[in-house]
Each structure stands twice: as C-alpha cells, then as structure tokens.
Amino acid sequence: MDIDLDRGRAAPETKAGPEARAGLDELMRIFETYRQVNDARLDQIERRGAADPITDDRLARIDAALGDQQRRLDEIALRGARPALGGDPPADPAGREHKAAFDAYVRRGDASGLLAIERKALSVGSAPDGGYLVPAEVERDIGRRLVDVSPIRALATVRTVSASVYKKPFMTSGPAVGWIGETAARPQTNSPVLAELSFPTMELYAMPAATATLLDDAMVDVDQWLAAEVDQVFAEQEGVAFVSGDGINKPKGFLASTAVANGSWSWGNIGYVATGTAGAFPASNPADVLIDLGYALRVGYRRNATFMMNRKTESVIRKFKDQNGQYLWSPGVAAGAPPTLLGYPVVCDDAMPDIAANALSVAFGDFRRGYLVVDRAGVRVLRDPYTAKPYVLFYTTKRVGGGVQDFDAIKLLKFAAS
Template identity: 35%
Template sequence: MSQVLELREKRAKAWGAAKAFLDTKRTDKGFVSAEDAATYEKMENDVMNLGKEIDRLERQAVIDAELAKATSIPITNKPNGSVDGETKQGRASDAYKRAFWDSMRKKNFYDVQNALTIGTDSEGGYLVPDEYEKKLMEALEDEVFFRNLATVIHTSGGDRKIPIVTSKGSAQWIDENGQFPDSDDAFGQTSIGAYKLATMIKVSDELLNDSVFNVETYISKEFGRRIGTKEEEAFFVGDGTGKPTGLFHETNGADTGVTAATTAITFDDVMDLYYSLRVPYRNKASWLLNDSTVKAIRKLKDGNGNYIWQPSVREGEPDRILNRPYRTSIFVPEIAAGNRVMAFGDYSYYWIADRQGRSFKRLNELFATTGQVGFLASERVDGKLILSEAIKTLDIKGTKTGA
C-alpha cells in the first residue's frame, strides 16, 4: 500500500474520531465547553495537516515521475529529419528555438536574424518558440488550477464574438389542422478580447554566462508563478476594467443562487445553493471557496446527522462537499457581510481567451550598471463567464466593509 493511501486512510479515521468526539461532548443545548472545543480544534488541525502532507507527497510523485523519464530516445529516422519525415517550420523549428535562446543569453548575437524574423512582433520582442510556449502553458496551469476547469480558446487578434441563445422556443398543443405556432429561439452575443499582462525578470550576467544554469527553466517557472497568480485573481474577482471579468464579480459574474442572512453559514444555505443550480449543470459541477470557508463548513451536518464535508480516501480524488469535489483559492472572498463566498457550477462555461504569442524582450542597457540583464515577458488574455446560469454563488447579506 502506498504512503499516500495510508495517509488518506489515517486522515479519514482521524476525521471520524474528531466528529465522534464533538458529538459526544455537546450539551443538551448543542454547546461544547472551552476545553473540549480546544481539543476538537487540535483534532481538526491534525486532519488538515494530514491533507497538506498528502498534497506534498502527490506533488513529489509527479516530480519523481518527470525525473524518471528517459533523457533521450533512439534515433530511428534520417539525419535532419523528423520521425514522420516532415521538417518543423516557423516558430516550431529547431533553428528558431536555438536562435531564440542564443539571443536571450547573448547581448550581441547577430547570426540569428534570419531565423528570428519569423517571430518578430510589432513591439520589438520575439515570440516564444512553439515548444516553449507549451512549457509556459504548463507552468501557468500548475499555478492556476482554474485553467483546467474552464474552457481555453486561442485567438489570433481582435475581439471574438460569441453567439449565445438568450431564450428558447417552445412547442404547443394544437387542434387538428390547426396553425403551427411560431416560436423562434432568441440569440444574443458577447465578445471576448485580450488584456495585456506583463512582468519583468532580471538575471545576472554571471548566471546568463554560466552554462550550468538553465535559463529556460528559470524563466518558465518564474513567468508561470507571476502571471499565474495575477490570472487566478482576475478570473475570480476581476472587475473587467483592464483585466478579465471574474466569476465572483457582481456585474457579469455568476448568478446569485442563495443569500445567507448572516455570516454563520448553515447546512440549509449550502443545500439551497446546491439545488439552485439546474440539473444539466449540476452533473458536472464542483465547489469553489476559500480555505476559511471550508473550515466553517466542516462542522455542518445534514438532516441525518452526517457531516457534509467528506475526506477523500482514494488517490487522485479531491475532498468533497455534499459528494461533489471542491477546490480552494485565496482569491475567493472570505466569509464577510456583502461578499460572494462560495460558487457551485460547471466552470467550462467560463471561457479563457489566449491571444497566441507570448513574447520576451531582452533589455541590455537598463540594468548594465548592476551587472544584470532584464527580460520583459508578456501575454494577452481575457476571461469571461459566457452563461451566467451555469454557476451559482452563495452571497452574504449586508454591505461590504468600506463599501
């Protein structure tokens, strides 16, 4: 039995013991003493720490599997030819990849102009090679789990118009030889564009000239970390001004499914949110919430006295609320008056538009006095919920602090 599976079973037993302890220590009025509450908090923290250790071991397993891959493959094709006999063209070619990274490493590298002409953009930078762009996307997806839930499309330029059915026609009962009813679908449209997200990375001359230092890996991971964090924030709470519109935003975000009367979320609130979503969306739905909200929900029970939060005991499966998986993010608002604190729905109806062509630009002189070289990295992306009824939120009644 793997260590991860053992920890999952240990966590499930610890959670069961914590629930049983809380049940036995409640008074007739439903309260627990301060001493018992402290003991329960410690038991609950042990469950959470086990969950974090499981996450760490799963990440280690992914890294071990990656490092265990073969570093080379046998040559079975003719020299200078691909496996299928076709030569890669444009930004996917080996020549362009070599030229791109030579230009990133060296200040005056003039032998690459012919190759890099393919990737020159209007801002004077060079478009990232195709293979490396996939590496960047992998880094972004690792930082931003929401990309794996949403629908990602690629645009070549300008706004993209998306047709939407705003209302559907219906059938009617008619008499023999009666007139067929005229009932057409109504269509609308929304547009999705591209906002620019940028960052600057500085690398010392020594590292660039050090053949041991893998500048490609460093820039990939650092770009993914910085861009990924800002993407996730915008996809959740962005206001649509100079950035994508987040699904938790009051305008053009998800529909309100339930409004809680107080900041103490109840089982009924969670159940009402669950059933506020129509069945076709509910079949693929999952929860989105903050860690602090998960902690509050851990103590809720259904009508049969069963806790609605259930730990996963199988590898690769997330923990669940009302038997549906959930994901957490620090950018989902915490429980407070006026906040939208929880979402439930099918997030494939949130579309992320990548304007293909992430670009790097090397700055040779700006940081020369400090022995560093700057790299400008940018992408153009937009995000928008295409069908608001596909996701419902739990809102807390009241006015936001400072609003």
Template identity: 45%
Template sequence: MSKTESDSRTGGDLPPAEELKTAIAGFMHDFKHFSNGVNAKLQEQDNRMNKLDRKTMMTARAPLAAAATQDAPHQKAFAAYLRSGDDDGLRGLDLDGKAMGTSVAADGGYLVDPQTADTIKGTLSSTASIRAISNVVTVDATSYDVLVDHTEMGAGWATETSGVTETATPQIDRISIPLHELSALPKASQRLLDDSAFDIEAWLAGRIADKFARSEAGAFVNGDGIDKPRGLLTYPTVENEIWEWGNIGTVPSGMAGGIQGGDAIVDLVYALGAEYRANGTFVMNSKTAGTIRKLKDNDGRFLWSDGLAAGEPARLMGYPVLIAEDMPDIAVDATAIAFGDFGAGYTVAERPDLRVLRDPFSAKPHVLFYATKRVGGAVSDFAAIKLLKFATS
C-alpha cells in the first residue's frame, strides 16, 4: 500500500508508528477479503462434489432398490390368489421374460412368490435333518446324476531310464437321483382369509415348511426310494473290514443292543478315511445321544462336550453331532449312529420352483392349499459314511 493511499484513509500525515499500524490494518482487511473469497470458492466446490457423490450413490443403489421391489407385483398377485382365488394378476404376470400363465392350475398350481419360497427354503435348511449337512443341488430336470470315480488311477516316480507303468483306466459309477413330488395340504377358513390383518403368506409358508421338513427328514433316513428319496439306512450294509462299493460299512459296538465304553466310538471315527474324517459329523436321535453323552475314555474324560455358544452343535470326540429324530433307537443290531462326511456322502437334489393350487371346493367351508415341490435324495459316495451297529460283530 502506498503512502498516498494510507494518507487518504487517515486524512493526513501520521507518525511512523501510526502509519505502520494503519498499513498492517489495511493489509489484514484486504487479506480477510481475499480469504473469504477463497473459502466461498472451496465451499461451492465441496457442495458440487457432495451433490455428485449423492447422485453416484443413488445411481449405485438403484439396482438394489429395483431388486427389492421387482418381485412386489408377484407377491401382491399371489396374495390376491390365496385370499380370493383371483388369478388374473398371476396369469398376466411376466417374470424374467417368462409369462406366469404357463404355471396355471392344470400344471400343478401357481409358482409361490420369492419371499414365501425363501422363507420355506430357509426353514428347511435350518431344521434338524440330513439336508443340513448334505450336498444340496438345484436342478431343472427330473433327475440328477452323480458321477463318482472310486478307483485309484495309479501314479509313480519316473526316471530317465526306467519304464513308466501305464495308468489304469478309472472306473466311473453313475448314481442317478430321481426327483419325487413332495406335497402339503394346509387349510384355512374363508372368513380368516378375508381378514386383512391375517398374514396369509407367513401362515402358508410356516405350514408348508413344517410339513415339508418332517417329510424330508424321515425320507432322508428311512425312505425306500419309491415315490420318495432313498434314506441312508436303506442301503445294504457289511462289516467295514470287507466293505466294497455299493454297501455302507458298519462297526460293531461290542455289545448286543448296547455299548459299554468309548472304544466303539473311536473305532467308528477311524473306520472313516482321513479324506472324509476332517468333515465328519455324527448323526443320532435324542435318546441315543442321552446314552452316548455318558461315555468316558480310559482316563475318565467324557467324550461328549456341549456347544459353548448358542446354536453351536454338541461335539463327540471333537466332531459335531446332528440330532435327527428319525434315526433308530439303540437296539439289537440297530445302526443307531452314523458318522461321515455327508457333504460328499449324501446328495439332495431339488427343483427351485414351489407351486400352490387353491381348492375352495373339497373341504367347504375351508379352503385347501395344495403345495408341491420336487425333491430327491440318495447316497452319492458309499465310502464317506460309516454306521455303528449295536451288536457284538
């Protein structure tokens, strides 16, 4: 700032000290004005960036929102069908480019909306059933084939001068798992369906899931394979020392209809190959578990330990225990305990679609809901499962 400018602000000549003070005050005034301008520019830029970020986030979130609402028309139309039988919404609905009109009653009912289907699927997966530890696959066909190579192909060390033994041709077994129709038939009064406060989807999902879970659990253990899955206890059994493919190996408890100590449990665990043992799980019912949890080793320590956290399974010799009530009680020659890698040893195959047919005529004044799905199950690796037989040999 020039002296002339300074004098014009103060009105005349000033002493040097006063002139310096005035110059500093003027500089601070100009700097503050400049600083305010810079801050305004920065704030404007920040506002612009924030708007851009919000726009970007909304754009990124749009598919998620769409995914959450894309099934709303299906759910609404399905609820209308359940309450009043109005299927116009379902007939005109197009899902993934495929008209729902192809799922009319003549084909076995209408497809359940995804929310209800997911509820049923989650319930089935969390129940005390072989399904919870098995290999579960989804198929669109009427059967599922498992290809198993259960032979050693052969390998060896080679040198520059020695001959190389030709690798043997592997033997492939094909296990075909047919899908069977599983059904449930819950019913409700029309007056209850007319009540808008009644959550028809949740009620239907709960009733279907309960019936499906109980039917599946029994079939996966004892099913004969005729119009239902084949259970793991329906296959031929042989003593593990002479086991061969197509049979399930058994280990004796050492006592007819009972067990005296923990040695038989140890024998059962180590009858399973090491490649399966790492993923091993015990399967037994509650009554058998009550007997087994009392067993001790030679040092007086219990073989059984309860889960430390809520929802964690109990463990036997460090391996998890699944309580499946369809397993037999301890009795003479009963195979009441299974141990194995069920993810490899047992396969559950199912179709993804679940259908419901509304029937207001067969049980007046009630309305029946005929729900169906297709599911199959079978042992897919006979080396992956062993059974404890309550016998001397």
C-alpha cells in the first residue's frame, strides 16, 4: 500500500527560468540514477546478504551529487526571489533623506543629518549605548536575507515588537462542556486555562571593518556592503539558537525544551517518538517510525507540517521505501520547491543534530504554530573610526528572541530504545 499521512501536499508553484528548469531536469536525472543504483544495492543484499563495496561507493557519490544539485537549485531560486540591492532610492522623500543621512554617517561619520531627522520626528533614534537606526531599506534587506538562510525564520511565526520582552497568553485548555438533559441542573463548568509565555529579545551583533578607501569610493554602495557583511553571521547564529539555544543571552531553541515520550506529553514539554534502537533506525521496516512520528502530531497541525533534519539524516532516509517499493523521499517537482517525505516538505537545517544515541535528529510539526521569532524593531549601527585604525568598525546590533509557543505543534524523533 502507498504510505501517506492524511493526504499528499502539493509543492508550491514556482516560476522557473531556463537555468532553473535545466537544474530541475538534472536533479531528476540524478535521482533516477540514485534509485537504480540503490535498487541494485538492495538486490545484492537480498541475494548475497551484503552489498558490493563498489555499489556502496557509487551510491554514496550519487547521494552527494544529489544533495549538491538540490543546493544549487535552492540557490537559483533564492537569486530569483532576492530583490536587487543598491537600486533606485526610496520613493518617499523621508526615506530618501534618511538614506542620504545614513550614507554620510557611514562614509564620513557625519551624524548631523541623522540628528536633524530625529529632531524633526520628535523621537530618539539613538539607543542608550549609542548608534543609529539603519534606513528602512537596509533593515528590510537584512530581514529578507535572514529568511533565505535560516530555515526556522522562514517557517516560524515572526513578530516585530518595540519592547524588550514580548508576552503572549496561550489557552492550554478550553472551557469544560458537557451534555445535559432538558430539565437537569446546570452546574458551573471549569474555566479555560491560560498560560503566559514570555519571549525576551537578546542582542545579536556583528562588527565588520572597512578601510577609508572603501568608504571614500563613491562607486561602492555602502548599504549593500553593510547588509552583505552582517546577514550571513546573523543568520548562522540565530539559526542555531532557534534550534538548540539554551535561552541564556540567546533565544531558546525548540530542542532545548524538555522532551518526553509522546504518550506522557504535557504542556511545557515536547513529545518524542523513539526509534527503538539507540543511535539508529530499526533494522527492519525503518520507515515505520517516521509514520509513527507523523501520526503523533494532531491532524490539525499536520495540514501545514514540515519535516526538519540535517543533510546527513536526509541522506539516510532517502533510501527508505514503502511496501510497494516506492521511495518515501522525492525531490521537489519545481525549482525552489522542497523535497517531500510522506507527502510533506523536508527542510534541511544543519543545526539539527546528527543521528546518534539519544539524539533528537528529526522534527515534524507545524512550525508556524509551534515556534515564535521575536524581532525588536530596528537594526542599529555605531561607527567607530578610532579602535582599529586605519580601519573603521561598524558595530551593528539586532535584538531577537524566540521560543516554543505551542508545545503540541512539534514532535521529535529520538534515536533511542525508549
């Protein structure tokens, strides 16, 4: 029988150019070769009890090529979706004025324009420890690039706040109800149970350096340079924190929550399904534990659920078949579309742990319902021309927090006996 959790999930339609279509054709060609070689490996195991080492080596090389091609397709899709930097100035006069003033501050340290904008707005754009808000164009650009690099940010709910702590009430159980006879007494029922969740924002910083020559070069788009310098380091740091951060001076990742067997799940914990084998999938019918993981999630969450794992784990799961000999993993059907597993998207995040004893290496859930990313409005820059002469340092800060907001929306696969 075909394995499917409720229903297949159609991949989103993506407009693909010639490069993307050629890349997708190449991906499908590599995957077809992968299936043929893996089928031969399984046949060798069935007939002789072990696979030919040459076949294993060939399959490993094809598997690596398949992963590389998927990454190339992802990069093509991101390039097509990413807006051009350093283009036309903003249409509104206030935005053009802010951009020009910020450019003067970055290049020459002239803060008079930014101070004038603050006075006109009757607001303070400088943080207590110094620094100026970057123009809206740069802030939006950094945000878009973070979505490209950090899978959790792209999947989770994102809130922009002005305070240092975001508090959210959550109803963990509704009001008690019951059937009643026409003339029977109506006793008072229990009230809904609310929990208050708190998400503090933590400071994330980068301090790129530039030479005076670079800043004096009128051909250099300073906004573009600054965004390019900080986006990668911001994305890498926050991406790891959203997965496994301990909540101390950083967001709390969903893997940092207490994990309990799903049969004993309670609010405040995240449920897991054990593989039954420490540090590995079961030797027989390994795909069954993935199905158990899928059905551990309530049906309301499964509608928008996603598998999350790192590429090494995906490489192992890629070999699994159902009872009809059909592969459970399949590449995306369009450029930019993720691969699917059991009909659900697969997102690779290298912050997820490798398969090991007691590791929580696979997550499945509705991350938009389950995880909240909190951004404090504004990315700030403090220019420092003195500390590292002849370089000019740009102390760039962003405040971000995160944590689980619905502990029932994410389930984990634990590689343990129980």
